[in-house]
Amino acid sequence: xxxxxxxxxxxxxxxxxxxxxxxxxxxxxxxxxxxxxxxxxxxxxxxxxxxxxxxxxxxxxxxxxxxxxxxxxxxxxxxxxxxxxxxxxxxxxxxxxxxxxxxxxxxxxxxxxxxxxxxxxxxxxxxxxxxxxxxxxxxxxxxxxxxxxxxxxxxxxxxxxxxxxxxxxxxxxxxxxxxxxxxxxxxxxxxxxxxxxxxxxxxxxxxxxxxxxxxxxxxxxxxxxxxxxxxxxxxxxxxxxxxxxxxxxxxxxxxxxxxxxxxxxxxxxxxx
Numbered sequence: 001x002x003x004x005x006x007x008x009x010x011x012x013x014x015x016x017x018x019x020x021x022x023x024x025x026x027x028x029x030x031x032x033x034x035x036x037x038x039x040x041x042x043x044x045x046x047x048x049x050x051x052x053x054x055x056x057x058x059x060x061x062x063x064x065x066x067x068x069x070x071x072x073x074x075x076x077x078x079x080x081x082x083x084x085x086x087x088x089x090x091x092x093x094x095x096x097x098x099x100x101x102x103x104x105x106x107x108x109x110x111x112x113x114x115x116x117x118x119x120x121x122x123x124x125x126x127x128x129x130x131x132x133x134x135x136x137x138x139x140x141x142x143x144x145x146x147x148x149x150x151x152x153x154x155x156x157x158x159x160x161x162x163x164x165x166x167x168x169x170x171x172x173x174x175x176x177x178x179x180x181x182x183x184x185x186x187x188x189x190x191x192x193x194x195x196x197x198x199x200x201x202x203x204x205x206x207x208x209x210x211x212x213x214x215x216x217x218x219x220x221x222x223x224x225x226x227x228x229x230x231x232x233x234x235x236x237x238x239x240x241x242x243x244x245x246x247x248x249x250x251x252x253x254x255x256x257x258x259x260x261x262x263x264x265x266x267x268x269x270x271x272x
Contacts, residue, residue, distance in 0.1 A: 051235045056242060059235035067224060067236075071243050074220040077133070077205040078198075078251065081140030085197055088141075089149035090190070096149075097156035097182065098174065114146045118204055122211035133218055136208030143204035144197040151193025155186030191259035198251040206244065221247075 033053050039045075040052040047055055060067065096103040122139050129135035159182045167177045209222030219227075221240050228237040 048232055048234050051238055055235045056238045059233075059239040060243070063236055063239065067221070067239060067243060070219055070221045070224045070240075071247065073133075073218055074202070074205055074209065074222070074244070075247060077136050077140055077208070077220065078201045078247070081137055081144055081205065082198060082201045082251075084137075084141050085144035085148050085201065086194065089145050089147075089193075089197075090152055092145075092149050093152035093156055093186075094178065096153055098178070103153075110146065110149075113142065114150075118143050118207055119211075122208060125208075126211055132212035135212050136205055136220070139208035139211070140201045140204040144201040147196045147200060148190070148193040151189045151196070152186050155189025156182045158189070159185040188263060191255070191262065195252060195255045195259065198255045199248055202244070202248050202251060 037053050040050060051059075096106070118139050122135070125138050126132065126135040129138060163181055164177060167181060172180070205220070206222040209220040210226065221244055225237055225240040228234070228240060
């Protein structure tokens with residue numbers, strides 16, 4: 001029986017299932033928008049309390065000269081912080097995996113920074129940072145760094161002990177063990193941390209924008225959201241929220257695509 005199932009190989013997704021995987025989120029979003037429009041129409045709620053989807057869409061189009069640059073600022077902060085967290089977190093994980101005593105020494109500092117709410121330290125960062133944008137970048141980096149570093153470190157430490165002993169038998173150096181065994185083993189954990197870190201980078205960038213409150217050409221979507229709230233411009237406020245949600249979904253989709261491209265040919269988590 002086992003031999004029979006082994007010949008079948010990994011399960012494949014049919015064309016119908018692929019279509020469903022693509023269309024299901026779109027259909028779900030359309031249903032939510034339709035329910036939103038019906039509720040606004042039937043309840044006759046004032047637009048300054050809950051605008052309809054049409055009003056929000058018009059706000060996105062009409063206010064794009066303001067919202068477009070703000071979206072770019074938030075996107076830039078998120079991706080720069082994510083890139084720095086990937087480089088810094090990956091390098092830190094490699095160093096800590098090679099030295100257990102250094103991991104033990106730095107654990108209290110890492111745990112303290114990880115559990116401290118970024119909202120509490122954002123004003124302090126704003127005081128010492130040279131510019132508000134640098135303060136936003138530091139906030140996003142701190143929040144993103146630890147999930148990527150901890151997941152990568154856990155993956156490096158999860159390398160098969162028998163394979164490590166085999167490499168030692170063949171007189172492999174620590175760096176050869178790292179390159180040929182530990183790094184490939186850590187890739188699934190790294191991409192899991194990357195998926196988490198991508199969303200957290202956006203959240204922290206928004207928190208940093210709330211704390212910095214930078215106006216002008218360097219204002220992000222969070223500042224435009226607060227500005228719309230103060231002016232009771234509800235269509236623009238909802239437009240900022242929708243743009244942030246779309247940006248977050250796009251970041252997660254990009255991270256998932258990178259994970260699939262890197263792991264689909266050899267790791268079970270991405271084999272369908």
